[in-house]
Amino acid sequence: MNADPAAELSGAGVRRFTRQATATRADTSWLTLGGDVLSALTTAGVVVAVFGGAFSALRERIAARPEAAATDLPGELTALVAALLVTAGVVALLSRLGPLSATPATAAWWLPLPADRRGLLRGELRRVCGVGLVAAVVVALPVVLAAPAAPTLPEVVVTVLAAALVSLAAVGVLVVLQARELTGWVAPAAGAVATVAVVVPAVVGTVGSWTWVPTAPDISLPLLGGVPVLLAVAALLAADRVSGRLRAGALRERGTAVFVASASALSLDTRELGRALGTPVHPPRRTRSWSWVREPWQAVVAGDLAVFSRSPWRWGQLAIGTALPVLAARTDGLGGVPALVAVAVVIGWSVAAVALxxxxxxxHGAPAADRALPMGAKDVVRARAIVPVVGLAVVCAVSAGVVGLGWEWAALGAATAPAWAGAAVRGGYRPELDWSGPVLSSPMGAVPTGVGVTLVRGLDLGVLGTVPLVIGLLLGEVPDLLLGIALGWSLLLGLISVETAQKKG
Incomplete structure (x- = not known):
């Protein structure tokens, strides 16, 4: 280090010296780097072309089909709802993991230095902005391509650019909130917005008409691009200015969570990823007596109710899981394609099963309490299936009944509930990834050979339990024979799920 010591101890100087030291020890040439960039751009172009062609073909197929009855929601609205769901998820993720954080190495080597923290964190701010830009493109591009009318190239470019600028503004606002330690409300607010965005259109599309909502005014392209530019610039300048106020302890804590979440995502360990991103459990507002608890199995049910009721986001998941199939069934174009409605049913009921x-x-993570009960392990698992059965019976019955607009559809949905309840318990007790055996090489690194079986454990039997409902969607009606088959099939799958929940295979 032969530069000015004062410059070296500035944030920019430390980052520059670290880059130089890394470059001197790296075996990657500029030619290799250029090849990687060209490969990434080519891959992105191929993905965009494939998605564009798929959406164009789907648009033509939907336009060629006759308009289905009981569909009232425009396709643009449903596409915006999907984009809002993804956006809310990204915002909640950034608020829980930062957005600015310090990895263990950064916390050990950089933060103790007498250098300005604002300069040290500027590189992290750029990386988070890059993540926001990628997420904006991933969210905005399908929305534009899914429009009923084929968009022009300027419309696609301007819309994606506006979404990218809005994402930069959101990152800047989150950093300002993080500096003031006010990000605790962001994730709950994002979950509430996502819940309202799904439930309200589904309800309005079922009981009323969406035509009462005023149409969006025509906005010129310069205005559409100019306002997000001002917002993004102002938010990023404010974020850069306040980044020096972030506490080292808070940065270190967020960095540890980012490290655990990144390692879990790369190894496809969804259980550990859920722990890293888990929602907090709020303490009860009032004391509950649970006077009805007299037997050990009732204590298990009471404990499950307490865990579930103290996590408000789980209630939002139930609402989204109920309304998502209804939203698809009430959307022009989607409602006339039974396969797409069936996909929405599987996604929505999977969300509800995960919540329950x-x-x-x-x-599974803390089995000491269950082992203290005067019950066998099998009996505890059976008792733990009671709350999911009741909850999913309501969710599936309401969702399927509103999708088909008939009591027989509600009965078919309720008949499917045991399979999804068993899937919820089976998925909750799925074993940890086994790293002691052979591993497979993947683009994300080494993963255990049985990772695929572990990921779909529980969900597989839930999807199988939905087959009778899919048949009903294809037929357009619910015969009595199908209702009886669905109930027997679902009970069988639910029993298999519960009885094999704690097995490693």
Whole structure:
């Protein structure tokens, strides 16, 4: 280090010296780097072309089909709802992991230095902005391509650019909130917005008409691009200015969470990823007596109810899981394609099953309380399936009944509930990844050979339990024979799920 010591101890100087030291020890040439960049751009172009062609073909197929009855929501609205869901998820993720953080190496080597923290964190701010830009393109591009009318190239470019600028503004606002330690409300607010965005259109599309909502005014392209530019610039300047106020302890804590979440995502360990990003459990507002608890199995049910009721986001998941199939069934174009409605049913009921499987996941992670009960392990698992059965019976019955607009559809949905309840328990008790055996090489690194079986454990039987409902969607009606088959099939799958929940295979 032969530069000015004062410059070296500035944030920019430390980052520059680290880059130089890394470059001297790296075996990557500029030619290799250029090849990697060209490969990434080529891959992105191929992905865009494939998605554009797929959306164009889907648009033509939907336009060629006759308009289905009981569809009232425009396709643009549903596309915006999907984009809002993804955006809310990204915002909640950034608020829980930062957005600015310090990895263990950064916390050990950089933060103790007498250098300005604002300069040290500027590189991290750029990386987070890059993540926001990628997320904006991933969210905005399908929305534009899914429009009923084929968009022009300027419309695609301007819309994607506006979304990218809005994402930069959101990153800047999150950094300002992080500096003031006010990010605790962001994730709950994002979850509430996502819930309202799904439930309200589904309800309005079922009981009323969406035509009462005023149409969006025509906005000129310069205005559409100019306002986001001002917002992004102002937010990023404010974020850069306040980044020096972030506490080292808070940065280190967020960095540890980022490290654990990144390692879990790369190794496809969804259980550990859920722990890193888990929602907090709020203490009860009032004391509950649980006077009805007299038997050990009732204590298990009471504990499951307590765990579930103290996590408000789980209630939002149930609402989204109920309304998502209804939203697809009420959307022009989607409602006339039974396969797309079936996909929405599987996604929505999977979300509800994940919410109701939270007590099982906690019991698997901390089994001491269950082992203290005067019950066998099998009996505990059977008791733990009671809350999911009741909850999913309501979710599936309401969702399917509103999709098909008939009591027979509600009965078919309720008949499917045991399979999804068993899937929730089976998924909650799925084993940890086994790293002691052979591993496979993947683009993300080494993963255990049985990772695929572990990922779909629980979900597989839930999807199988939905087959009778899919048949009903294809037929357009629910015969009595199908209803009886669905109930027997679902009970069988639910029993298999519960009885094999704690097995490693």
């Amino acid at each position: 499987g939270e007590p099982a996941r906690r019991a």
